[in-house]
Amino acid sequence: MSNKENEQPQKKDAGKIFLEELSKSPLTVTILAILTGLLLGGLLVAITTEDVYATIGSSPWEAIKIGANAAWKTYQALFTGSVGNPAKIVAAFQSGEAEAIRRAVNPFFESLVASTPYIFAGLAVALGFRVGLFNIGAEGQLFIGATTTVMAAIFIKGLPAIIHVPLSLLAGFVGGGLWGFIPGWLKAKTGGHEVINTIMMNYIAFRLSEFLLRGPLKDPNGYTPVSADIEDSAKLFRFFENPIRFHIGFFVALLFAYLVYWLLFKTTWGFALRTVGSNPRAAKYAGMSIVKSTVLAMFLSGGLAGLAGANEVLGVNHNLAVAFSSGYGFDAIALALLGKSHPFGVVLAAIMFGFLRNGAIQMQLTAGIPIDIISVLQAAILAFIAAPAIIRTMYRLKEPDMDLDAVTLRGWGGN
Amino acid sequence: MTTTKTIEYISPTRRRAMGIIFLVLGILLWLIFARGLDGEAVTTFGLIPGGSGQELPDWVFNSLNMLNILSVMSIALGGYQLARGFGKRTNLMLGIVAMMFIFGFLSWATSGGTLNLAGLLRSALVKAVPLTLGALSGVLCERSGVVNIAIEGMMLTGAFVGAFVGSVTNIWIGLIAAVLSGGLLAWILALLSIKYKTDQIIAGTVINIFATGITSFLSAKFLQKYQYLNDPGRFPTFEAPVLSKIPFIGPIMFQHNMFVYALYFFLIALTIGLYYTRWGLRTRSVGEHPKAADTLGINVFRTRYLSVIFGGFMAGFGGAYFTLGSVGRFDEVMTAGRGFIGLAAMIFGNWNPFGSFGAGLLFGFFDALSAKVAILKVPIPSEIMLMFPYIATMVALAGVVGRGQMPAADGQPYEKE
Numbered sequence: 001m002s003n004k005e006n007e008q009p010q011k012k013d014a015g016k017i018f019l020e021e022l023s024k025s026p027l028t029v030t031i032l033a034i035l036t037g038l039l040l041g042g043l044l045v046a047i048t049t050e051d052v053y054a055t056i057g058s059s060p061w062e063a064i065k066i067g068a069n070a071a072w073k074t075y076q077a078l079f080t081g082s083v084g085n086p087a088k089i090v091a092a093f094q095s096g097e098a099e100a101i102r103r104a105v106n107p108f109f110e111s112l113v114a115s116t117p118y119i120f121a122g123l124a125v126a127l128g129f130r131v132g133l134f135n136i137g138a139e140g141q142l143f144i145g146a147t148t149t150v151m152a153a154i155f156i157k158g159l160p161a162i163i164h165v166p167l168s169l170l171a172g173f174v175g176g177g178l179w180g181f182i183p184g185w186l187k188a189k190t191g192g193h194e195v196i197n198t199i200m201m202n203y204i205a206f207r208l209s210e211f212l213l214r215g216p217l218k219d220p221n222g223y224t225p226v227s228a229d230i231e232d233s234a235k236l237f238r239f240f241e242n243p244i245r246f247h248i249g250f251f252v253a254l255l256f257a258y259l260v261y262w263l264l265f266k267t268t269w270g271f272a273l274r275t276v277g278s279n280p281r282a283a284k285y286a287g288m289s290i291v292k293s294t295v296l297a298m299f300l301s302g303g304l305a306g307l308a309g310a311n312e313v314l315g316v317n318h319n320l321a322v323a324f325s326s327g328y329g330f331d332a333i334a335l336a337l338l339g340k341s342h343p344f345g346v347v348l349a350a351i352m353f354g355f356l357r358n359g360a361i362q363m364q365l366t367a368g369i370p371i372d373i374i375s376v377l378q379a380a381i382l383a384f385i386a387a388p389a390i391i392r393t394m395y396r397l398k399e400p401d402m403d404l405d406a407v408t409l410r411g412w413g414g415n
Numbered sequence: 416m417t418t419t420k421t422i423e424y425i426s427p428t429r430r431r432a433m434g435i436i437f438l439v440l441g442i443l444l445w446l447i448f449a450r451g452l453d454g455e456a457v458t459t460f461g462l463i464p465g466g467s468g469q470e471l472p473d474w475v476f477n478s479l480n481m482l483n484i485l486s487v488m489s490i491a492l493g494g495y496q497l498a499r500g501f502g503k504r505t506n507l508m509l510g511i512v513a514m515m516f517i518f519g520f521l522s523w524a525t526s527g528g529t530l531n532l533a534g535l536l537r538s539a540l541v542k543a544v545p546l547t548l549g550a551l552s553g554v555l556c557e558r559s560g561v562v563n564i565a566i567e568g569m570m571l572t573g574a575f576v577g578a579f580v581g582s583v584t585n586i587w588i589g590l591i592a593a594v595l596s597g598g599l600l601a602w603i604l605a606l607l608s609i610k611y612k613t614d615q616i617i618a619g620t621v622i623n624i625f626a627t628g629i630t631s632f633l634s635a636k637f638l639q640k641y642q643y644l645n646d647p648g649r650f651p652t653f654e655a656p657v658l659s660k661i662p663f664i665g666p667i668m669f670q671h672n673m674f675v676y677a678l679y680f681f682l683i684a685l686t687i688g689l690y691y692t693r694w695g696l697r698t699r700s701v702g703e704h705p706k707a708a709d710t711l712g713i714n715v716f717r718t719r720y721l722s723v724i725f726g727g728f729m730a731g732f733g734g735a736y737f738t739l740g741s742v743g744r745f746d747e748v749m750t751a752g753r754g755f756i757g758l759a760a761m762i763f764g765n766w767n768p769f770g771s772f773g774a775g776l777l778f779g780f781f782d783a784l785s786a787k788v789a790i791l792k793v794p795i796p797s798e799i800m801l802m803f804p805y806i807a808t809m810v811a812l813a814g815v816v817g818r819g820q821m822p823a824a825d826g827q828p829y830e831k832e
Contacts (some may be wrong), residue, residue: 035593044629044632046637048632048633050635067575118809133615134616134621135651136564136616186809186812186813189813190812190813190814191814192809192812192813192814193812195564195616196758196759196762196808196812197809197811197812199564199755199758200759200805200806200808200809201756201805201809202804203752203756203802203805204806206804207798207801208798208800208802210798211796211798211799214796214798215796264465283553330620330623330624331624333617333620334620337617370631370632370635370636372627372628372629372631372635373628373632373634374628375624375625375627375628375631376625376628376629376632377622377628378628379621379622379624379625379628380625382617382621382624383607383618383625384619386607386613386614386617386618387607387611387618388620389611389614390611413631
């Protein structure tokens with residue numbers, strides 16, 4: 001076999017080699033997964049357009065055109081909702097009015113605002129993945145982080161912002177971290193699987209925050225289960241005037257992405273964490289403590305998710321309401337996979353999700369497409385990322401030499 | 416049950432720990448509840464749920480006496496457990512002591528008032544139905560070695576499809592469609608986790624996200640706009656002949672709609688199927704040791720596909736309960752995490768059908784009770800009461816009540832050599 005190959009030296013030209021490499025690259029799969037997901041979303045819009053069925057009997061071609069048009073309009077609305085309307089932006093700049101400019105560019109900044117909790121939550125899940133842990137409880141950790149943050153931001157008074165803001169963020173980190181620490185400790189000490197325990201902790205967190213918001217944390221002057229507004233000194237700095245809510249949290253999130261990268265890839269601790277994740281047996285023989293790594297990873301992961309909640313409270317809402325999060329923690333699982341559990345990949349994926357989410361709100365208003373289509377898109381993309389073989393078969397891509405990006409998790413039984 | 420384990424070893428540490436738990440519960444009964452009671456106060460329990468034809472007088476007793484008896488009994492059981500140990504019956508005894516504790520709590524909370532005990536139990540059973548059906552779905556999947564955390568998504572889809580198809584055609588076709596839709600999602604789960612060897616938890620998460628998205632999308636787009644598409648009706652309640660005439664138990668257990676009777680049937684059928692038939696032995700062996708099963712000529716992949724798809728049918732059926740059995744209409748995200756509690760019930764119930772039902776009843780009981788705390792003037796907020804199932808599951812999972820018998824190959828993809 002190998003002799004024959006040696007006799008015929010490979011005569012591929014550069015273009016062909018490039019295509020082959022491209023076909024093997026995991027990035028190709030990611031991009032194709034996103035595109036295929038978007039395509040499927042368009043298809044869903046088209047087949048749920050009522051006019052399509054009204055015309056399909058008389059003229060199928062016309063029906064297809066109507067369907068395609070509906071899908072096109074949807075994505076157009078998604079684009080203008082997430083980035084802004086180019087014509088409006090140009091007109092606003094020409095007019096030179098400050099407020100008009102702010103309004104025109106607001107969608108773009110609002111998308112970045114939506115991306116910020118995604119970055120934190122995505123980092124949380126990705127960090128868990130790197131250590132072979134599935135933290136499905138980011139949502140609950142986010143709630144607890146938001147709750148502890150709001151406590152620090154309301155009840156501590158009279159501090160300068162330079163101390164109060166970091167302190168409130170720290171409260172969120174510790175609160176979420178504690179919520180991650182418990183399942184981590186249970187996993188390390190008793191073998192109770194973190195997936196089940198984090199799911200349970202999610203619901204405990206929802207109930208707990210609900211209880212607190214109906215009781216001790218409720219705004220004494222209000223009737224609904226919403227906390228009082230936080231102190232001004234705890235609010236995250238906003239760069240522009242209303243209506244732009246873009247705040248410094250975005251850069252804090254980027255900083256944390258770098259910190260997670262640094263921890264995982266540049267420190268001894270990070271090496272131990274990753275070794276425990278990829279090969280626990282080897283880690284054990286090398287003298288690394290699986291117990292310590294598991295507990296530490298779950299604490300940090302929970303802390304990052306808690307920061308997502310803290311960020312929402314301090315940067316956007318300025319108070320805490322029941323069920324304020326609407327699924328950041330669950331989307332984070334998709335994010336971490338999409339970003340290949342790498343901090344920088346997670347940032348890119350989070351920004352994409354932020355644009356999708358913000359755009360979808362506009363899309364619901366202007367094109368009448370329910371925002372839930374985003375979940376369908378995410379599920380499709382996630383399925384393609386998790387099972388790259390589907391995309392490879394669909395587009396006849398070559399198998400990669402080694403599957404580097406498969407997520408490896410430790411067994412259900414808690415070994 | 417008997418086939419998998421004949422000898423059960425109870426370590427001395429666990430024996431003592433259990434004894435101490437019994438003792439503590441007994442002492443708490445006395446310390447928290449009995450001590451502050453007025454000796455004259457009486458507890459009144461209603462024994463017939465509202466709307467049933469039976470007639471039974473209320474059960475009236477002296478609260479303090481009852482609590483003293485319960486407390487002494489718990490302490491006696493704890494003493495025996497410490498001295499001799501109940502051996503194999505330890506978990507049963509734990510159940511009994513826990514029940515006495517809950518009963519003592521109710522007696523104390525109702526002291527000086529009235530509580531419809533039968534109504535509470537009936538409502539607990541009703542709330543246990545979707546939880547247990549979800550748990551049975553999990554039992555089917557996990558016994559064959561595939562982790563199913565997509566029960567929630569399958570139930571939600573079943574609920575939606577049941578409501579929609581039921582409205583367009585009739586309620587029975589709606590039910591069948593709901594069951595099939597659960598099976599379809601299960602087939603996707605099976606495909607992803609068996610063929611593509613995706614991590615099963617990720618595959619389950621995909622299905623959950625997808626189900627939430629597509630049902631909310633279609634509901635917002637069509638069901639809310641055209642109300643007649645969301646009006647499937649409900650299965651009628653009927654009394655089981657003879658059985659419904661049993662005093663106390665009859666109205667609680669045998670005056671329901673079809674779903675409750677179906678649940679009884681599935682419980683029995685699955686228990687027999689899993690533990691006393693060739694199919695059950697094969698399924699369990701695939702979940703415990705796929706390689707050995709394969710060596711003996713059992714088709715591991717086919718067994719897993721079938722189990723997962725049957726599990727999907729079960730979850731779809733459980734989902735239909737929400738629209739066709741309970742509410743009569745679909746609301747967005749109406750399962751509200753009950754699929755996950757079903758998963759918890761399965762774990763708490765030790766991966767077996769009747770255990771899951773017991774756990775489902777316990778969880779349903781706390782759900783029903785939390786609705787009544789306001790009436791009972793209990794100083795425990797309902798939110799805290801609702802946390803109980805989750806905390807109980809975590810405690811069970813941590814091995815406090817004895818290590819669960821999880822299928823050994825659960826969650827691991829099988830690769831044929």
